[in-house]
Structure formats: C-alpha cells, structure tokens
Amino acid sequence: MAYQKVEIQFNGQPLTIETGKMARQADGAVVVTYGDTKVLCTAVSAHKLREGQDFFPLTVNYQEKFYAAGKIPGSFFRRERGTTERETLICRLIDRPMRPLFPKGYMFETQLMPTVISADKVNDPDTLAIVAASAAVEISDIPFNGPIAGVRVGRVGGTLIANPTLLQMAESDLDIIVAGSREAVIMVEGESDYLSEEAMLEAIFFGHAALQPLIEAQSKLRELVGNVKREFLSPVVDPALEQRVNALAADKILAAVKIRTKQERYAAVAEAKSAVKEALAVEFAGREGEISALLGKVEKRVVRQMIIRDKVRIDGRDMATVRPITCEVGVLPRAHGSALFTRGETQALVAATLGTSSDEQRMDNIQGMEFKKFLLHYNFPPFCVGETSNRLFPGRREIGHGYLAERSASKILPKHDDFPYTIRIVSDILESNGSSSMASVCGSSLALMDAGVPVTGAVxxxxxxxxxxxxxxxxxSDILGDEDHLGDMDFKVTGSAKGVTALQMDIKITGVTKAIMQLALAQARDGRVHILGEMAKALSAPRGDLSQYAPRITTIYVKTDQVRTVIGSGGKNIRGIIEATGCSIDIEDDGRINIASADGDACKKAIKMIRDLTQEAQVGKLYLGTVRKIMEFGAFVEIYPGTDGLVHVSELDTERVRNVSDVLKEGEQVLVKCIGVDKQGKIKLSRKEALGQTAPSEG
Structure with missing residues (x-):
C-alpha cells in the first residue's frame, strides 16, 4: 500500500491521519497525530469463518506504551503487563460505537489494536483512538458501514470545547465523549457537575457537529487508498423455514413472554422454543442452528410489537413506570456503611469502607502517577442470574459498570481536605434483571450516608x-434485561433533581435522533426523582456520626520545618509513634498530619507524642527535664522528647560549681528554666533560676 496522508485543522492545530508507513501487513493500519500525541491502530479480520460461529467476535485491545511518554514501567519486570483499568475503559469506548456498524451477520473474527506510541500529556489519546480504529477499518477491505469519529466535549466558563486539553479539563464542569456517524449520535459516555438535561443535550450535539471533519478526513483517506471491500453477503434466510417457524412459534412465545416473573418466563420461552425445534426436527433435519436463529428473531419481533402496538411491556408496565423499590440500610453490622437496594428483580448489596491515605490506589500510567481516594468496585457473580461460571476476576463489563457508578457517586463526596478519608464502595449484585449498574448508584448513595460520610445529597x-x-x-424507563437484549438502546442516566452527574449510551442501531434523546432524558429525570423519593424513605441524610468501627481521622498541623523532626532519622520517630499507639499516621509536606484510629485514646496519645516532638521552648518557662549528657562546660538536658538545651556551668547553682558532675548525674531529672533561644535555635537553660520553683504539672 502506498503512503497516503490527510491533514485537517482541528481546534486550531493540525490533525493528520496517515497510512502506508507502519504495520503494512495488517488489513488496515493508520497513525492519527494530534499535537505530539500519536495513535497507531491496526485492523485485521479473518477470511475463514469458525465452524459453529453464531456471534460477531470483535476484540478491541487498546494499549498505552510507556515509551510514548518517555517512561519505564514501574512493574517488577519493567514492561507493560496485562491491561490496566484505564485501557479497559478505553477499549469499551472504542468497541461500543464500532460494533453496531459491521454488517448484520458478519461473524468473522476481527481484531482492532489501537496503540499509543507518543503522548504529549496535553492531548488525551482516547478520542484519537476512536478515530484511528474507524479509519483503520474504513481504509481496509473489511466490510463496515462507517466511518465514525469520537470527540471529548468539555465546558469551561460556560463555553463548550471539543477535544479540550488536559489542562482545560481540569477547569471543566463537563466531561463527555461523543461518538457518531454523519447522520447520528451512536455512543455517549461521561459526567458533569449537575448540568441540566438541556445543557447535556446541547453538549452532545455540539460534539456530534464537531466530529464531522474527522469523518470527512477518513472518507478522503479511503478514496486516496482505493481499497475495495471484500465481498460479503448476509446469510440468506430460507423463506419456507422462516414461515414454518413463525407459524409454530409466534403464539407460543407471545404467551410465554407475558409471564412477569423472570425465571418462569425464561423457562416458558425455552419450553416453547424446544417444542418448535422438536416439531421441525424431521422436516428440517440438520438445520438446528438456523431454527434457533429464527426463534430468536420471533421472540424479538413479538416483544417489540407488543410494546409498540399494545403499549404494554413484558412485565405489564407502561413505558414510564419504574419497578417497585425497597431500600434497607445498616444491613451489615460491621461494615462502616451498607445498603440493600432492590428494584424489581434487580438487587445490589452495597458496602462502604473508610480508610486512610495509605489505602489510596496508586496507578502509574503515561500521564503520570495517579492517586485515587475514591474507589467503586462492581461485582456481577454468576448466581445473580442463576448461572455457574469459573471466572474469578472482573471482566470489562464489570469494570465499565463500576466506573460509571463511581463517576456518579464521586459528585456527592465532600472535599478531601474536609473529610480526609479514602473511601471504597463495593456493589455486589445479588439478583439481576436489568439496570444493575444503576442499582449500584442508588445503593452507593445510601451506603455513604449510612457510613456518616457528609455527602452533599443523594444521587x-x-x-x-x-x-x-x-x-x-x-x-x-427502568428497562429489564430482556428489554435491553431485544431493544435498540441502553441509555443510563444518573443524578439528582438538580441535574445529571453521569450518563452512558449504547445502541444497536445506526444512531438516535435529538428528539429521541430529548425524550429519554426528560423521562429519565422523572424516574430519577421518583427513585430518590423511595430512597429517602430509608435514609434521607447522612448519619450524624461515623460507624464505631470506622477509623477517626484527626488532622493537626505542624510547621513545615518540623516535618523532618516528626519523621525522625530514617523514619525512627514516626515508626515509634505508630508502634506505641497503633494509629495510622499520614504526613503531608505542607505540615498537615492525619492521625487515624478507631480508638480515641490512642489518637490522643499519638497527638501528644507529636506535640512533644514539635513543641518549641518558651523563654521564661520551667521544664522538668532529664540530664542526657555531662560536659566540662555544662550539661545537656532534654526538656521534651528529642529536644535538648544546654545548662552552662555558670547556670547550675547560685554558688560557683567546679565540676558539673558534683551537681548533676546523667539520667536524673532536673527542674530548669529556659533563659534564651539563639538564632540557630539552640536553647539556653538555667538550673540556678529554677531553684526554689515548683515543677510544672503534666498536661
């Protein structure tokens, strides 16, 4: 393939898409460059279909190379290992808008590999990777109904910005990624600081308009390359077989899908399908796969017709009604905060745990070291849908759902300076029939309030x-699992009555219009307000105190030049305090010290030990000190832990003293008075001026 390049101006700087220089044995390969950030993406699709393949095996493997930012990985092996959480989330950002645009029935194994090969720490590579993935497929011979593009939309000072820099994003009250085609929006994901539905809609379609030049650039590159798409014809359905399946299955499946209980409905649908297969086994022998596919089409058609024509959903609800909700809090006596949130046949057990800065998650990536003080982990065990599985670790779906819930719940947290805890929330899905990630959002709000976290409100x-x-x-509203599976869109919206905190949209059609999104957002707001009302019946505000099992964090301050004293040589002092008290102690460079313990007395002891280390001698004050060293010219007396002062021989007594050892012995206590502190901080003490005085009381 000859080298080709297309360049456009995007937000005032060049954006280029080039091909024909790197990875030339892939079906398609491009490099997208914006600033000094470069993303290489390859696309390869198999030419032979796997035997028995009945789904589209699309894999997206996004990777950020540490060399892209001039870094060496911090792992033991000093190489990139596995897929990080950030990479997993970006894989999903690419997969979701790409997947609906491959031809129906295309089931050849396909792999997209976007790789960040240069990172300028100014322009985030995630949206460039979406463009690169689309362009790589677009210029290849792989069948594809694209192109698409993705942009990030931020808002600074009320002004919307497409693909803002990382510096601009730090000031933005909006962070959404919009992916779309020429005609429509295909995917949205992001968060905001309680923006209204109208503002979110404006931002989404601002993003859709902004990505159009990126689509045109891909089309131009495809024309320059001139690749012809490989021939692919969607599987042809046998009309005779389809007619027989429809005749035998439609009424049976319609009756089955009207059963309102999930497990009973699934059993009835399976029984109806089994009866049809049995009836056709002889007449259409060896065509079980075709029959199964047609039965799936019948189920999809009858459910959709029932909803569109009869305005009745699978479980009997109308379009906008939310399933019955029950909420309980404090269900786990030893957890710092807990909630059991049940909506219909979806149930989440959510627990909140409070920790210290030592519990922060430290993640090294090409943007630098990241410290996360708020974590939300979503778990979807197989029993929640009545299945078994050997999978032990969270998959991409679980990571994505947890991140969406985390983005939403993070908006209600107090500022870290006011509440210096690391917070971990775990949402274990115990039952699932749709909307389990949204149950996690609701349960998280309740668990945080049950833990006594001073949240700004519920979401x-x-x-x-x-x-x-x-x-x-x-x-x-509030879709079931079947409605997600058989429908055209899954649009998750979180927030409060004030506005939207997070959203995520996945579709299975080629796009949704502005009118549909406007209706969905308005209907979502009504549902959200209703759910908040149900949650308030269980707990409407944070508890007045933390759990008795949660650590209490007390913050004290010392002078910045005293931080070294508190730590001590090689950490000796701070380790001694931790060992003596059992407290967890975190020291910041600005002199802030967080002391955490569930034992109030231990915390007080740690504070006293730190104050003893950092207190400063006051001229004129009496101290009951300990003689640490005898010298010819005087004695060094420790007036508080780690701080000595000199009692000169002339200050030992009212009478002349020939030998210091005649008056003082090492290890004995002596009452002294501070008579001065010089510019170097050296303390001058006098035993003579303390004679006849009373020792100061402790505390």
Whole structure:
C-alpha cells in the first residue's frame, strides 16, 4: 500500500491521519497525530469463518506504551503487563460505537489494536483512538458501514470545547465523549457537575457537529487508498423455514413472554422454543442452528410489537413506570456503611469502607502517577442470574459498570481536605434483571450516608431503553434485561433533581435522533426523582456520626520545618509513634498530619507524642527535664522528647560549681528554666533560676 496522508485543522492545530508507513501487513493500519500525541491502530479480520460461529467476535485491545511518554514501567519486570483499568475503559469506548456498524451477520473474527506510541500529556489519546480504529477499518477491505469519529466535549466558563486539553479539563464542569456517524449520535459516555438535561443535550450535539471533519478526513483517506471491500453477503434466510417457524412459534412465545416473573418466563420461552425445534426436527433435519436463529428473531419481533402496538411491556408496565423499590440500610453490622437496594428483580448489596491515605490506589500510567481516594468496585457473580461460571476476576463489563457508578457517586463526596478519608464502595449484585449498574448508584448513595460520610445529597440512576420500528418509537424507563437484549438502546442516566452527574449510551442501531434523546432524558429525570423519593424513605441524610468501627481521622498541623523532626532519622520517630499507639499516621509536606484510629485514646496519645516532638521552648518557662549528657562546660538536658538545651556551668547553682558532675548525674531529672533561644535555635537553660520553683504539672 502506498503512503497516503490527510491533514485537517482541528481546534486550531493540525490533525493528520496517515497510512502506508507502519504495520503494512495488517488489513488496515493508520497513525492519527494530534499535537505530539500519536495513535497507531491496526485492523485485521479473518477470511475463514469458525465452524459453529453464531456471534460477531470483535476484540478491541487498546494499549498505552510507556515509551510514548518517555517512561519505564514501574512493574517488577519493567514492561507493560496485562491491561490496566484505564485501557479497559478505553477499549469499551472504542468497541461500543464500532460494533453496531459491521454488517448484520458478519461473524468473522476481527481484531482492532489501537496503540499509543507518543503522548504529549496535553492531548488525551482516547478520542484519537476512536478515530484511528474507524479509519483503520474504513481504509481496509473489511466490510463496515462507517466511518465514525469520537470527540471529548468539555465546558469551561460556560463555553463548550471539543477535544479540550488536559489542562482545560481540569477547569471543566463537563466531561463527555461523543461518538457518531454523519447522520447520528451512536455512543455517549461521561459526567458533569449537575448540568441540566438541556445543557447535556446541547453538549452532545455540539460534539456530534464537531466530529464531522474527522469523518470527512477518513472518507478522503479511503478514496486516496482505493481499497475495495471484500465481498460479503448476509446469510440468506430460507423463506419456507422462516414461515414454518413463525407459524409454530409466534403464539407460543407471545404467551410465554407475558409471564412477569423472570425465571418462569425464561423457562416458558425455552419450553416453547424446544417444542418448535422438536416439531421441525424431521422436516428440517440438520438445520438446528438456523431454527434457533429464527426463534430468536420471533421472540424479538413479538416483544417489540407488543410494546409498540399494545403499549404494554413484558412485565405489564407502561413505558414510564419504574419497578417497585425497597431500600434497607445498616444491613451489615460491621461494615462502616451498607445498603440493600432492590428494584424489581434487580438487587445490589452495597458496602462502604473508610480508610486512610495509605489505602489510596496508586496507578502509574503515561500521564503520570495517579492517586485515587475514591474507589467503586462492581461485582456481577454468576448466581445473580442463576448461572455457574469459573471466572474469578472482573471482566470489562464489570469494570465499565463500576466506573460509571463511581463517576456518579464521586459528585456527592465532600472535599478531601474536609473529610480526609479514602473511601471504597463495593456493589455486589445479588439478583439481576436489568439496570444493575444503576442499582449500584442508588445503593452507593445510601451506603455513604449510612457510613456518616457528609455527602452533599443523594444521587440515583435509571436505565432507559428504546424500541424503534420505522417511525414508531417507544422510550422505556427502568428497562429489564430482556428489554435491553431485544431493544435498540441502553441509555443510563444518573443524578439528582438538580441535574445529571453521569450518563452512558449504547445502541444497536445506526444512531438516535435529538428528539429521541430529548425524550429519554426528560423521562429519565422523572424516574430519577421518583427513585430518590423511595430512597429517602430509608435514609434521607447522612448519619450524624461515623460507624464505631470506622477509623477517626484527626488532622493537626505542624510547621513545615518540623516535618523532618516528626519523621525522625530514617523514619525512627514516626515508626515509634505508630508502634506505641497503633494509629495510622499520614504526613503531608505542607505540615498537615492525619492521625487515624478507631480508638480515641490512642489518637490522643499519638497527638501528644507529636506535640512533644514539635513543641518549641518558651523563654521564661520551667521544664522538668532529664540530664542526657555531662560536659566540662555544662550539661545537656532534654526538656521534651528529642529536644535538648544546654545548662552552662555558670547556670547550675547560685554558688560557683567546679565540676558539673558534683551537681548533676546523667539520667536524673532536673527542674530548669529556659533563659534564651539563639538564632540557630539552640536553647539556653538555667538550673540556678529554677531553684526554689515548683515543677510544672503534666498536661
């Protein structure tokens, strides 16, 4: 392939897409450059179909090379190992808008590998990776109904910005990624500081307009390359078989899907399908795969027709009704905060744990070291859907769902300076029939309030669905798992009555219009307000105190030049305090010291030990000290831990003293008075001026 390059101006600087120089044996390979950030993406699709393949095996492997930022990985082996959480989340950002645009029935194994090969720490590579993935497929011979592009939208001072720099994002009250085609928005994900639905909608379609030049650039590159797409014809359905399946299955499946309990409904649908397969086993022998696929189409059609035509959903609800909700708090006696949130047949057990800065998550990536003080982990065990599995670790879906809930819940947390805890939330899904990530958002709010975290308010989440048949549209609130599977959209929205804190949209069609999104956001707000009302019945405000099992963090301050004294040589002093008290102690360079312990007395002891180390001698004050060293010219007396002063021989007594050892012995206590501190901080003490005085009381 000959070298080709397209360059456009984007936000005032060049953005280039080039091909024909790197990775030339891939079906498609491009390098997208913006500033000094470069993303190489390759696309390869198999030419042979795996036997028995019945789904589209698309894999996206996004990787950030440490050399891209001039860094060596901090791992033991000093190389990139596995996929980080950030990389996993970006894989999902690329997969979700790309997947719907491959031809229906295309089931050849396909792999996209976006790799960050240069990072300028100014321009985030994630949206460039979306563009690179689309461009790599677009210029290849792989069938694809693209191109698409993605941009990040921020808002600084009320002004929307496409692909803002990392510095601008630090000032932004909005962070969303919008992916779309020429015609429509395909994917949205992000967070905001309680922006209104109208402001979110404006930002989404601002992003859609902003990405159009990126789509045009890809189309231009494809024309320059001139690749012809490989021939692919969607599988042809046998009309006779389809007619027989429809005739036998439609009524049976329609009756089955009206059963409102999930497990009973699944059993009835499976029984109906099994009966049809058995009836056709002889007539259409050896075509079980085709029959199964057609039965799936029948189920999808009858459910969608029921919703569009009859305005009735699988469980009997109308379009906007939310399933029954029950909330309990304090369900785990030893957890710092806990909640059990149940919505229909979806249930989340959520626990909040408070820790110290030593519990922060430290992550090294190409942007630098990141310290996370708030973590939300979402777990989806197989039993929650009545299944078994050998998988022990969270998959990409669980990481993505947890991150969405984390983004939402983070908006209600107090400032870290006011509440210096590391907070970990765990949401274990115990039952699932749709919207489990949104149950995690609701449960997280309740668990935080139960833990006594002074949150700014509660947030709730709701998943919206879509059934679109021609011009007929139904937007569904609080979707079931089946409505997600058989529908066209999963649009999750979180926030409060004030506005939106996070959202995520996935679709299975080629795009959604502004009118549909406007309706979905408005309906989501109504549902969200209803859910918040149900949550308030269990707990409407944070508890007045932390759990008795949670550490109490007390913050004290010392002078910055005293930090070294508190730490001590090789950490001797601070280790001694920790060992003596059992407290967890974190020291900041600015002199702030956080002392954490569930034992109040231990905390007080640690504070006293630190104050003893950092107190300063006051001229005229009496001290009961300990003689540490005898010299010819006087004695060094420790007036508080780690601080000595000199009692000169002339200050030992009212009478002349020939030998210091005649008056003082090492280790004995002596009452002294501070008579001066010189510019170097050296303390002058007098025993003579303390004679006849009374020793100061402790405390």
């Amino acid at each position: 709730a989440g709701i998943a919206m669905g879509l059934i679109k048949e021609g011009d007929d549209v139904a937007v569904l």
